[in-house]
Structures are given as structure tokens and as C-alpha cells.
Amino acid sequence: MKGILGLLKPMSGHITFNSIEQNEIGYLPQQTVVQKDFPASVFEVVLSGCLNRRGLLPFYSKKEKTMANENMKWLEIDELKKKSYSDLSGGQQQRVLLARALCATRRLLVLDEPVTGLDPIMTSELYTLINRLNQEQGITIIMVSHDMKSAVQYGTKILHMKTSSVFFGLTEEYLNTAICHKMMGGVRNA
Amino acid sequence: MLDLLKELFSYTFIIRALVVGILVSLCAALLGVSLVLKRYSMIGDGLSHVGFGALAVAMALNVAPLQVSIPVVVLAAFFLLRISESSKIKGDAAIALISSSALAIGVITISLTTGMNTDVCNYMFGSILAMSKSDVYLSAAMGIVVLVLYILFYNKIFAVTFDENFAKATGTKAERYNMLIALLTALTIVIGMRMMGAMLISSLIIFPALTSMRVYGSFKGVIICSTILSIICFFIGIVISFALSIPAGASVVAVNLLAFILFSIAGLFIKKI
Structure with a gap:
């Protein structure tokens, strides 16, 4: 995330936005x-x-x-x-x-x-x-x-990170993954 | 009282000291607010010790003191800012390290050459006799530069001081403004040092900001209050120093301390404005 904000330089590669400049981010x-x-x-x-x-x-x-x-x-x-x-x-x-x-x-x-x-x-x-x-x-x-519950409740896309990306996709799909069940303590559709 | 003031203004050296001192207090107060809020208060202290070391070496080499100490202190300021931002040695420890080393080098140089004389004492604790005509011009120029830059960059300095990460994330070059603050601080310290003394100059930076923060709750309020306060305290300090024949630096600091205590008490009773 610090990469998006320009606070840290990426270790390799670079970040591209679709026509958003650094000074258009809140x-x-x-x-x-x-x-x-x-x-x-x-x-x-x-x-x-x-x-x-x-x-x-x-x-x-x-x-x-x-x-x-x-x-x-x-x-x-x-x-x-x-x-x-x-x-x-x-x-x-x-x-x-x-x-x-x-x-x-x-x-x-x-x-x-x-x-x-x-x-x-x-x-x-x-x-x-x-x-x-x-x-x-x-x-x-x-x-x-x-705050997993709210993330699932309000988000439309989820990126689940450990040390690298574990899951990225729509929230509905995320709710069906094993990692989600584990993180939410076995409760679905909270 | 009036006679005292009349007598005071009849000496050119006092007028010089007042002009230089008021300009230095003004700059120090402006910069001080940012330094204190960014937790860089000790940088002022560290820089003044470096300045002392540089002055001592300049004296030993028989070269003009300002020409040597300005670049040295400016360099030290950049360096200190760098290590405060990112390093393995924590900022405050690094400053203590540098300031005591610079002091030691200064003291060694002095004892090997001229010995501990009144000049050295003046550098340590300040003297209002130290101001020459060229100092007046220099400090006037510097005062104007600091004031103009500060007003022009006021909003950016506020943003960077309040939340450096936000400023960076939204596309402001925060490092540049940090550098600017460090540079101006270094200049202020070198010029104010010989009057206030290397040991005491940092108080000009720290006191007004802290004092105004007792009472004011907005950035603008604190800035305006600390500049006015700083000038008033300096003036009273010089008058007392003249009347009682005590070192100027010490009496200015004492007046600042008094103001701080008064404002702290006031701050307990009134809500922040």
C-alpha cells in the first residue's frame, strides 16, 4: 500500500495507475x-x-x-x-x-x-x-x-495477503474459499 | 525605567544587539514551532554545539568565524535530519553523539591554541558586545529571507509538519521542505549563537513554541503568538541583562522561562483558543 502512495519505492517493477496522478489520491x-x-x-x-x-x-x-x-x-x-x-x-x-x-x-x-x-x-x-x-x-x-467482517460486508473485491497474495477476486467468491472460512472462525455470511 | 531605556539606546552596540537579536528571535520562533512539533527540538541544541566547535576551529585557524561555521552547521543540519529520518542509531542518540563530539573538538582546539579565555566564555554563554556592523546586515538579510520563505511556504510547512506521510502520499515533496527548515534553522543558529551563547541559543527555538502551545490550539495562533512573544521576551531580557550586567543569553532564557510558567498557569484556567 505504501507503494501506491509513493511512500516506498517498489523493490522491483513499478506501479501503474489508469490515468491517476500522485496528487489525485486521498x-x-x-x-x-x-x-x-x-x-x-x-x-x-x-x-x-x-x-x-x-x-x-x-x-x-x-x-x-x-x-x-x-x-x-x-x-x-x-x-x-x-x-x-x-x-x-x-x-x-x-x-x-x-x-x-x-x-x-x-x-x-x-x-x-x-x-x-x-x-x-x-x-x-x-x-x-x-x-x-x-x-x-x-x-x-x-x-x-x-476487520474481516466489515471488509466482507462492505467490500466488492477482496485481496487477502499473507507474505504474498493469497486471494484476489470478488467478495462472493472469497466467501467460498477455505482461507476465508478459517479467518472468519467458521461463520459464513457474517 | 525611562532613564534606563534612554541610556540603553544611547549605545550603538546595544542597538545592534537589539536589531540582530529581534530578527534572530523572530526566525527562531517561526522555525521552532515546526521543529518542536516534528520532535526535532534537540536538533537546535545539537547544531549550536556543532557551531561552537566550528567557531573554535575558525579562531584557531585565524579565519572569519561565520564563513567557516555557516557551511559546517548547514551540513550538520542536513546530516542530523537524515539520521533522524532513517537510521540504525535513533535520532536523539545521534544528536547527543554529534553535539558532544563537536563540543569536545572545540574545547580541545581552544586549549591547544589560545587557552580558555574570555572569548571562549563569550562563545559559550553569549555577549551583546559580539555584534559587528556586518552581523547586523547579515542578520537583517537572513531575517527577511526566513520570513518571506516562511510566509510563501506556510501552507506546505503546515501540511508537512502535521502529517508528513499524507503530504507525501498526496504528492507534496516533503523532503524538500524538511531540508528548507533545516537550512533556515542552521542559519538562524549560527547568527544568533554569538549573542545568545552556544549553550543557550536552542532555547530561542524551543521556548516560544512550547509557551504558545499552552494557550493556543490552532497552528496560526501558535505561530503568531510565538513570534510576538519571542520578540518581547528578547527585549525584556536585554534590558535586564543591561541593568544587572548579566550575560544576555542567560537573562533572555530566564524571561522566556517566566513566560512559559505564566502561560502554563493561564493554560490551566482557560480553554485553548
Whole structure:
């Protein structure tokens, strides 16, 4: 996944996209420690997602600010706009980062274990949001997850990795494989 | 009080020290916010020790101190940034290693040549007498460069400081901005070092950022507050240093410490803005 994002160079070969540039990818990372006490307002964080649209131009225009506002409204965090990012709950922070990722892309969103550390209610809310993004706005979602149940529930294609690829294909086919039965603890169609 | 200020402004060396000091504090405060938030606070400290070593060697060789120390410290800054990013020796350990080695080399060079004299003491703990006319021009130029670059790249610096991986993943060249920050930090340290002292210059970088973070919750708020705070603390520090005849560096740090304590107490009672 770090390869897709250009954080690591592939050991051999190279990665090709179908006409997607590096600056058209949105990314929702796992929470890092540095961010926990970072002084930044929600709006500053969300707006920073627009950076890749500006190229070498130094400041944001009205267009980017409107877009940041719209994305915040869509994710129902617009009343948090002025709040400090570090004062928010885990679920709210994740929404802010999702809004930032939306500012960065209209096409491809890469999620790295988006629900780690969230409670079950937050988790299902977040999945619903992500699902709506995919359905309503037509954004391709790639998600790395250990949460097998939800992956199977929301995903349309599954890539199961050990040290190399074990399975890649449609979710329905995946549900019929032996490895899936093993991972899901023998429960089918969870 | 007014008489004191009047007397203060009648000396050209004090005016020089104030001009240089205010510009250095301004730059240090701006850069400090990023350095502290990226957990690079110790880089400032490490660089000042390297600067001390370079100054000592320059003195021994009888060449202009700035011409030697600027390139050496800039190189050290790039190097430190590299090892903090990826290496087998962890960042903080590497900095301790480099800073104490540089200090040792400096001390050895000095004792073999001139011996431990007042010049050395001034380098260690700073002196407001150290500023020459060319220092004023240099620091003015540097101050303007840092300020302009910082404003132009403000949004990018924010993005890279807040979340380097996201910035990289969405197509920003994060390394370039890290390099820029390191370069500007190195310049700020070399110029501020002789006034503040090699031992104390890093406080100019760290204190204002930490102090403003007690009260402000937004990046812009912290940046603006720390630059203003840094300049005010520097000015008060110089006045006290003049009135009590104590080293400038030490009194500026003491004022900064006081501000930090006040802001911390204030931070307990008010919600972050």
C-alpha cells in the first residue's frame, strides 16, 4: 500500500495507475503519535488536504476554502471548524482526516485501518460514511483492514495477503474459499 | 525605567544587539514551532554545539568565524535530519553523539591554541558586545529571507509538519521542505549563537513554541503568538541583562522561562483558543 502512495519505492517493477496522478489520491492514515498534541484547528487540517491542488502557488483560494467547508458539512463536522484537532474524540478526529482526504481526491481514497481504536458505534458510522462516498460520489476505495467482517460486508473485491497474495477476486467468491472460512472462525455470511 | 531605556539606546552596540537579536528571535520562533512539533527540538541544541566547535576551529585557524561555521552547521543540519529520518542509531542518540563530539573538538582546539579565555566564555554563554556592523546586515538579510520563505511556504510547512506521510502520499515533496527548515534553522543558529551563547541559543527555538502551545490550539495562533512573544521576551531580557550586567543569553532564557510558567498557569484556567 505504501507503494501506491509513493511512500516506498517498489523493490522491483513499478506501479501503474489508469490515468491517476500522485496528487489525485486521498489518504486516510492510521493515527500517528505526533498528532495527538498538535495545535491545529479542524479547518486548518481539512484545508491542508487541498494542498496538492495548488501546485507551487503559495496560498489557498476561495475555491479550496469552499470545498473544505462543503466536505466538513458532508461529514457533519462543520460545527467543529474552529476547535482544536487535539481536543476532539477519536471518531471526530477520524472524520476530520476523512474530510481532508476528500479535499485531496475525487477519484481514489486509500484507507489504512480506518477504525483502529474506535468504539463499535463510531466504527459502523464510519463504514456507513465510507460506503456512501463510494455509492454517491463514485470514489474508488482501497481499504487495508484486519476487520474481516466489515471488509466482507462492505467490500466488492477482496485481496487477502499473507507474505504474498493469497486471494484476489470478488467478495462472493472469497466467501467460498477455505482461507476465508478459517479467518472468519467458521461463520459464513457474517 | 525611562532613564534606563534612554541610556540603553544611547549605545550603538546595544542597538545592534537589539536589531540582530529581534530578527534572530523572530526566525527562531517561526522555525521552532515546526521543529518542536516534528520532535526535532534537540536538533537546535545539537547544531549550536556543532557551531561552537566550528567557531573554535575558525579562531584557531585565524579565519572569519561565520564563513567557516555557516557551511559546517548547514551540513550538520542536513546530516542530523537524515539520521533522524532513517537510521540504525535513533535520532536523539545521534544528536547527543554529534553535539558532544563537536563540543569536545572545540574545547580541545581552544586549549591547544589560545587557552580558555574570555572569548571562549563569550562563545559559550553569549555577549551583546559580539555584534559587528556586518552581523547586523547579515542578520537583517537572513531575517527577511526566513520570513518571506516562511510566509510563501506556510501552507506546505503546515501540511508537512502535521502529517508528513499524507503530504507525501498526496504528492507534496516533503523532503524538500524538511531540508528548507533545516537550512533556515542552521542559519538562524549560527547568527544568533554569538549573542545568545552556544549553550543557550536552542532555547530561542524551543521556548516560544512550547509557551504558545499552552494557550493556543490552532497552528496560526501558535505561530503568531510565538513570534510576538519571542520578540518581547528578547527585549525584556536585554534590558535586564543591561541593568544587572548579566550575560544576555542567560537573562533572555530566564524571561522566556517566566513566560512559559505564566502561560502554563493561564493554560490551566482557560480553554485553548
